[in-house]
Structures are given as structure tokens and as C-alpha cells.
Amino acid sequence: MSTRSAADEEAASQEHKHLFFDDYSEGAHPDILDVLQETNLQQERGYGLDRLSARAVQLIHAALKDRSAAIHFVSGGTQANLVVLAALLKPYESVVAAGTAHIFVHEAGAIEATGHRVQTIHAPLGKLTVQSLKPVIEAHSDEHMVKPRAVFISQPTELGTIYTKSELRALYRFCRHHDLYLYIDGARLGSALAAKESKLTFADLPALCDVFYIGATKNGGLFGEAIVIVNERLKQDFRYHLKQRGALLAKGRAIAAQFIALFANGLYLKNAEHANEMASKLAAGIEACGYGFLTNCVTNQIFPVFPNRVVEALRKDYGFHSWLSVGQERTAVRLVTSWATEEAAVDDFLADLKACS
Numbered sequence: 001m002s003t004r005s006a007a008d009e010e011a012a013s014q015e016h017k018h019l020f021f022d023d024y025s026e027g028a029h030p031d032i033l034d035v036l037q038e039t040n041l042q043q044e045r046g047y048g049l050d051r052l053s054a055r056a057v058q059l060i061h062a063a064l065k066d067r068s069a070a071i072h073f074v075s076g077g078t079q080a081n082l083v084v085l086a087a088l089l090k091p092y093e094s095v096v097a098a099g100t101a102h103i104f105v106h107e108a109g110a111i112e113a114t115g116h117r118v119q120t121i122h123a124p125l126g127k128l129t130v131q132s133l134k135p136v137i138e139a140h141s142d143e144h145m146v147k148p149r150a151v152f153i154s155q156p157t158e159l160g161t162i163y164t165k166s167e168l169r170a171l172y173r174f175c176r177h178h179d180l181y182l183y184i185d186g187a188r189l190g191s192a193l194a195a196k197e198s199k200l201t202f203a204d205l206p207a208l209c210d211v212f213y214i215g216a217t218k219n220g221g222l223f224g225e226a227i228v229i230v231n232e233r234l235k236q237d238f239r240y241h242l243k244q245r246g247a248l249l250a251k252g253r254a255i256a257a258q259f260i261a262l263f264a265n266g267l268y269l270k271n272a273e274h275a276n277e278m279a280s281k282l283a284a285g286i287e288a289c290g291y292g293f294l295t296n297c298v299t300n301q302i303f304p305v306f307p308n309r310v311v312e313a314l315r316k317d318y319g320f321h322s323w324l325s326v327g328q329e330r331t332a333v334r335l336v337t338s339w340a341t342e343e344a345a346v347d348d349f350l351a352d353l354k355a356c357s
Contacts, residue, residue: 018345019319022218023188023275023300023338028258029220035261036222036254048073048239048252056256060214062227065203070229072238073255074247077187078107080225085150086114087241088181088211088234093149096136097182098123100158102185117146121183124294126157127167130174137178151175154185155212156192159294160301165191165200168208175210183230184212190219191274191299198298200330206230216258220271220339224255271339275300278337278346285350289357294324294332305332313356318349 019025028034042052053073061067074080081103085095094117097104103111104118111118121132133151140148151171156162163171176183184205189212192198205212210231216224229235242248249255262268274297283297286304294303303323306314310323311331324332337346 016319017317017348020335020337020349021319021321022336024218026340028222029261029267029271029339031267031307032221032258032261035257039253039257042268044253046252047248048256050253050256052253052260053256056226056259056263057186060228063202063263063268064206064228066230068230069206070235072227072229072242073249073252074213074218074225074227074242075223075249075255076217077102077185077213077215077225078110078247079247080227081107081152081185081206082110082114083241083245083247084183084211084213084227085111085116085152086245087238088150088183089114089116090147090149091115092141092143092147094119094146095150095152096121096128096133096148096180097152098126098128098157099125101124101152102154102158102187103152105158109306117332118152119146119148125161126154126159127161127163128153128171129167130170133171133174138319148180149354150181150183152183152185156188156189156299158193160297160299160303162195162200162298163196163205164198165208168200172208181211181234182209184209186213187215187225188218188299188301189214190268191276191301194269194272194276210234214268216255216262216268218338219268219275220262221258221288222254224258226255226259233298272300275339275341278341278343279335281343282335282337282346282349285346286353289350294326300328300337302335303332304335305330310353311354314349314352317352 057071060071096119099120099122104120137148173181193200211229214226279300279302283302291304307325307330321334322331323334326332
């Protein structure tokens with residue numbers, strides 16, 4: 001599990017050759033800036049009732065091949081998770097997630113602050129399974145306990161692993177059988193869809209969950225995510241939830257315009273494909289140097305395991321996070337590539353890794 005060490009904090013404040021901290025260190029893809037500039041003086045209604053939002057919804061519907069999904073634009077992933085889960089759950093209901101889940105580790109108790117418990121399951125690869133869910137659901141059987149109502153997963157997970165279509169289908173079948181909602185955090189959804197191993201498309205998603213969101217912040221956007229509600233029971237009055245949680249933006253057009261750029265000509269997947277390609281090249285070079293990984297590398301997050309002396313040597317010139325201590329002398333670090341990562345940055349890292357190895 002990632003923890004920010006004193007070394008991480010110091011590294012974040014210094015100059016580096018390149019940053020591999022995350023996939024939102026750059027501003028935005030130029031095509032997005034073009035759309036924002038072109039529509040800047042166009043007068044529109046507020047609070048998502050504008051023509052830009054309507055166009056963005058049309059484009060997402062076309063990608064999903066589902067015109068019935070309700071789509072709402074919000075500023076970020078934590079806000080999406082907070083609004084969706086607060087809307088799904090009654091006061092005595094809980095959400096079940098992996099112990100590495102973003103809502104449990106990296107959102108400052110945002111879900112708990114709404115009065116809902118996050119119940120965690122040990123998931124070494126960051127993935128929930130039907131087998132791991134069963135004991136939790138069966139153990140909470142009466143009114144003396146919280147009642148599990150939602151299952152939260154990330155696609156890809158916090159460890160860069162992905163759910164296959166068959167795994168998602170099995171989870172959703174289990175959830176429906178037990179009257180649970182399945183919610184997919186899609187902060188890096190593009191990276192999962194672009195992974196060669198996934199064989200998953202946008203059009204598959206509406207049949208595999210109740211709610212998910214499409215992340216733009218980590219895939220070329222300035223900011224913004226698109227919440228997609230599939231389950232009919234959850235669509236009514238959702239804008240009230242948005243307003244109450246501060247997520248109904250007067251200038252929601254600024255988020256919608258970005259999704260127009262991302263979905264009009266396939267830019268969303270192109271960005272993710274580039275990020276994945278750079279991560280794949282990085283992983284291949286690291287493996288060639290004789291190092292292993294915490295998990296299988298299939299998306300734009302990779303977790304190589306280095307000797308601590310190598311970590312410290314690399315940290316002088318590169319920004320990245322330590323993730324997990326592996327014994328006393330080795331550390332798994334997280335390296336993240338983005339839509340804007342240049343091949344030269346990968347080459348530089350690999351050359352310096354060879355030198356310090």
C-alpha cells in the first residue's frame with residue numbers, strides 16, 4: 001500500500017529530469033485546449049444544461065452504444081465516488097471494496113464522512129472476486145450489523161491489474177443475485193480498455209455494472225469525469241445529489257467541452273494507448289536489467305522492485321512514489337506514464353537504471 005515517505009516528499013519538491021509520479025502532471029492535450037478556446041465566448045446555459053454538455057453526452061452514448069444511460073459531469077474522481085456512493089446507500093448500508101481501494105486509502109475518509117462504512121477485503125492483486133465477496137455478504141445477516149449494498153471496484157485497480165470481461169460478468173451476476181449495486185471507478189478506464197489483455201470495450205460496460213465513471217483527469221483532460229448511470233432505479237433525482245455535494249457546476253460546460261475533444265475522434269483511447277505503450281517499453285527495459293515486478297504490467301502503472309540503493313540513486317533525477325517495502329533491502333516503486341510521456345523520458349530512465357545497477 002502506498003505511503004508517502006519523507007523521501008517522497010523531498011523528491012516532490014526538487015527538480016527532476018522526468019516525473020513518473022502520476023498521469024496528471026501535464027496540463028491537457030492540445031485538442032482539448034482547442035475546443036475550450038473555440039467555444040470560450042459561446043453563450044450557454046449553466047449547470048450542465050448547455051449545448052456542449054448535450055453534445056458530449058451524445059458522443060459518450062455513441063461509444064457506449066446505449067442512449068439510455070444517464071451521464072453527469074463532475075470535477076474529479078473523489079467527488080464522483082462521494083456523490084455516487086452517498087446516492088446509492090441508505091444510512092445503515094455499507095460499501096465493500098478491496099483493502100487497496102482508493103475510497104479506503106486515498107480519499108481522506110470522504111465516504112465515511114457521509115456516514116457509510118467502507119468494508120474491506122484482502123485482495124493481493126487489488127481485485128475482488130465472487131469467492132472473496134461471499135463471506136462478507138453472508139456474515140452480515142441481520143439488523144445488528146451494517147448492510148452491504150454496494151461493491152466498489154476500480155478498472156484498472158490501484159495495482160495496475162485489470163478485470164477481464166468474464167470476471168466483471170461474474171461479479172455483476174453475483175451482485176444482482178444478492179441485490180447489491182456494482183460501481184466501477186474509472187479514473188484510469190482508458191488504460192484498462194486500451195490494455196491488450198482486457199478485450200473490453202466501452203459498449204460492454206453498461207451490461208456489466210450499475211454505475212461507472214469515465215475519467216478524463218488522468219487521460220489528457222485538465223480535470224473532470226463523466227458519471228454513467230445504467231441502473232434505472234438510480235437515475236431519478238441524481239442532480240439533487242450533485243447539487244447537495246457541491247458537484248453541480250455552474251460552468252459544467254468546461255468539463256463537457258473536454259469530453260467532446262476526447263470522444264469526437266477517438267482521442268480518449270489514443271491517449272490511453274500511448275500511455276500503455278510507454279509503460280510497456282519501460283517495463284521491458286526494467287525486466288531486461290534483471291528486475292521483477294509486484295504485479296503483472298498491463299496498464300500505465302507499473303510496480304518494479306528495486307534494491308533500496310537503486311531507488312535512492314534514481315530518486316535524484318526522477319520523480320516517483322515508493323509503494324511497498326519488500327523485505328529490508330528492496331522496495332516496490334510505482335512508475336506511471338501518461339498520454340504525454342515522451343519516449344526519450346523512458347530511454348533516459350532505463351539508461352540511468354543500467355548505470356546504477
